[in-house]
Amino acid sequence: MEIRKLYTLRALAALIVFFTHFSDVTNWLGGALGGGSGAYGVMLFFLLSGFLMAYLYLERGFQKKDISHYFLARVGRVLPLYLAVVFGSYLLSISGNDALYNIPDINALVGHLLFLHGDSVLWSIPPEIQFYFIFIIFWACAKSRKGYIYVSIFAVMILLFLFNFPRVSGDFNGVPYNEFNVLRSLPYFFVGVIFGMNYKSLMIPQYLRRHWFVLALCLIPLMYPDLTTVTSDAKRKMWLSYEVLFVMSTVFFCVVFLVPNNNVLLANKFGDFIGKISYSLYLLHMPVIVQVNKLNLSVELKLILSLSLSILAAYISFRYFEKPMAKLIRGKSPNKLSLGQQTSRTQA
Template identity: 25%
Template sequence: MSEAELKATPKELTAHRRALPALTGIRFFAAAYVVLFHSRLAAVMAARGWTAAGNFFLSGYLAVPLFFILSGFILAYTYNGQIRHKGDHQRYFEARFARIWPLYALSLLLASLVNLRVPSPGVMVATALMLQSWNPFNLEMAGSWNAVCWTLSCELLFYLCFPWLQTWLERGHRRLPLVLLAGSVLLCVGTNSGSRTLWYTAHGVYRFIPLAVVHVPEFLVGVGLGNYFLERQRLPESASSRFGQGWLTYISTLVILALLCRPASFWTSLVIPAFAVLVYGLAEERTLLSRVLSSRLMTLCGGMSYAMYLMQNVVKPWVAEGMNRLHIDSVSLRLAVNMAVLLALSYVLFTAVENPVRKLLRGMFARMEGRRDLRQPDPAR
């Protein structure tokens, strides 16, 4: 291997499959939904008698299961057939680390600077290692630093399980992904997993189940769906495109909106299968919605969504302090300024930190792997 090859940044594994930009674009709306959930918008809507709108913004926590489903779907779509050897596992974990941890760590540092405090040493270590959602006996620890990072702790568990899960699915019957999908959907609905978020009150058996484990079925929905989607893509075009007229996308969107505008109840759990249908529809169908989400602007915003999600608790207290100093009490103006600052910061972090650092780390890992290969003796000699 030449020195030039050692310096090359490795290509993404998705290069062997077509891009799914609509699934990038929808991440922006999911992140924005969480941000609005953490604002006072729901209370304002309810106070004005706009009950459905109030319920909608009060249901913003349900964007988290959508993130988990998307995560499972994209991983399955990306790595199907790509994790076969020991080196493949290593490259997979290196890619996940380069994608997630640098901005995650920066968000913790900025949260401490803004709030002028740091958590206890135990919480600090657990959060830095992304383990804060793994302790069922101390649920408060999950949100003790940068609260939204509890979902990334869940993602770590998913990432650790995925290579072996994907290998098992590929070696099993071709219907196995569909069985996994159906079983996981039933488990999500039966346990109402989407409602069990940070600081929920655990009763019964849930007192002994880590928060990260509670949300595993949502990730499994995505993994099963992603593998099923790929299986459908291998069928003849006439068979694989029978649902390609937009019905899946539009019907699932209407069902999701109807569920989110209702008061929270057991029926809200049906949003999980509706999310799954929407994700499949956006990946498979060519609709006006998928074209909008696939636009250059929306894919950029989708790329920014990770920074937007992580930095919301960094920006919010800083903007609130500024508004208080200026004696500005308008909820709409505060929200507008908060969103503007958050979007600007997210763009800067995405373009100047997240992407460059990820490429730097991927290149560094590639060079390390190349040098290890050079040191290994050639068995043909």
């Protein structure tokens, strides 16, 4: 079953990151939309990833062919564009060009290829990849030991809190690694998994299914460091705050569970379009913003040009590279999905 509004939620996540970086680079609106606020977009991406993994896989069999299909689907979804950007950044960096991301030497390249380190927005891909392997453990428990999933999730979250999210980072023989990024991201994947496990079975009373719950999305800008009335360090230590996790989980729950699926703000062609190209938009927008900012234009024109070029680049990437590569890789799976499952899969 397709959950169409998830496209718009993914689109919103990508646009949050875009506007945050644009605000930081150009000081648009005095930088009020920046200051690390892009974290909220990435949090939505991680919640969505955990949700979709649980929603799509935990009720399926855990056989060799299923696992094979799972990994091919994940590889097809994430790796082609990521690897193209990483190798492109490396080749440009060693030639003295900063058009993409800063990967200046072979050690930095290896760190990216081993999913241990990521420059700029690329930092979020290693946690995503490492979560895919963690999810296999949950999947193995889903049929007969589902309770173990809850126990392990809560145990890990408590340990992370008690040990203050250990700063596991450094380099190994010159190859950089930063597992701190993974540790601080896990709670969002885990909450998404819990929601995905219960999406089909949780009985929401009809009187609670209301369109106005879409207003929960307004809680996100209210947490921006320069806009919030919160005085605790939660507004700066976003990833290390379970208060932020609670708010973001509440927003996600309201949108996914309480807002009707036909809500016009969440189920529309624009949301569908941006949601489908959101991965390309996420990976490609930052270089576009940086290059446009070098032009002698007003900040308003820079915004229009940056957004337009980022969407254009994302569409071209999705249409002519990301989508064909994903189809090619998934086509090697021995386990063919039904048409309905394929439709749902496009959201993962």
